[in-house]
Amino acid sequence: MAESVITPVDERNAADAVDLLLQFFVEGGFSGTRGQIAGNLNAMLAEDDCWAALAVVEGVPAGIVTVSTTRDIEYGRIAEFGDLYIRPDYRGRGLAQQLMEAGQAWCKSIGCNAVLLTIARADNEQEGLVRFYRKLGFELTDRMIAECRL
Ligand SMILES: CC(C)(COP(=O)(O)OP(=O)(O)OC[C@H]1O[C@@H](n2cnc3c(N)ncnc32)[C@H](O)[C@@H]1OP(=O)(O)O)[C@@H](O)C(=O)NCCC(=O)NCCS
Numbered sequence: 426m427a428e429s430v431i432t433p434v435d436e437r438n439a440a441d442a443v444d445l446l447l448q449f450f451v452e453g454g455f456s457g458t459r460g461q462i463a464g465n466l467n468a469m470l471a472e473d474d475c476w477a478a479l480a481v482v483e484g485v486p487a488g489i490v491t492v493s494t495t496r497d498i499e500y501g502r503i504a505e506f507g508d509l510y511i512r513p514d515y516r517g518r519g520l521a522q523q524l525m526e527a528g529q530a531w532c533k534s535i536g537c538n539a540v541l542l543t544i545a546r547a548d549n550e551q552e553g554l555v556r557f558y559r560k561l562g563f564e565l566t567d568r569m570i571a572e573c574r575l
Contacts, residue, residue, distance in 0.1 A: 427483045429520055431527045434477040441486035442466060442477060449510035476531050480520040487515035490524040494537055504532040506542040525561050543570055
């Protein structure tokens with residue numbers, strides 16, 4: 426299997442990151458234009474408490490993860506994985522696991538005491554995703570996520 430490299434996103438590979446995020450949004454049915462995605466990614470990358478990385482296989486950007494962190498009374502500092510996406514033709518070879526582990530290591534390195542994520546899929550893939558995240562130390566909680574668009 427070809428070797429993969431986990432590379433933090435910066436101005437040199439930001440366009441590749443936007444391509445992957447746009448693909449994720451289209452596949453997932455989320456709303457967001459390329460301009461909005463690029464703007465929000467750039468704003469994240471300008472902050473020291475946010476991070477994103479690509480999984481690159483033989484020069485091909487095959488997947489992406491994004492992480493943001495915030496100060497918090499309960500945890501001191503807490504992180505949230507916002508996006509995790511692997512191109513369909515690169516799935517099933519452990520790239521998502523590598524990106525998640527790299528993200529978790531980065532979170533730890535900047536002093537986070539916990540990491541949250543939302544499992545958005547409501548179809549029959551949800552169970553597989555829960556298993557996948559459980560392997561990485563995530564447990565479902567009894568808290569629910571509520572959203573109010575502003
Ligand atoms: C979910 C996703 C990121 C996994 O990427 P990947 O690189 O194929 O994942 P890995 O190869 O690291 O797989 C790890 C494990 O998760 C399982 N898994 C991965 N994706 C799965 C899915 N969609 N449904 C069920 N199981 C899945 C694999 O079977 C594997 O299990 P194993 O190690 O016990 O065999 C990828 O399928 C994807 O981008 N999906 C669309 C976007 C998405 O759903 N993102 C997550 C939002 S919460």
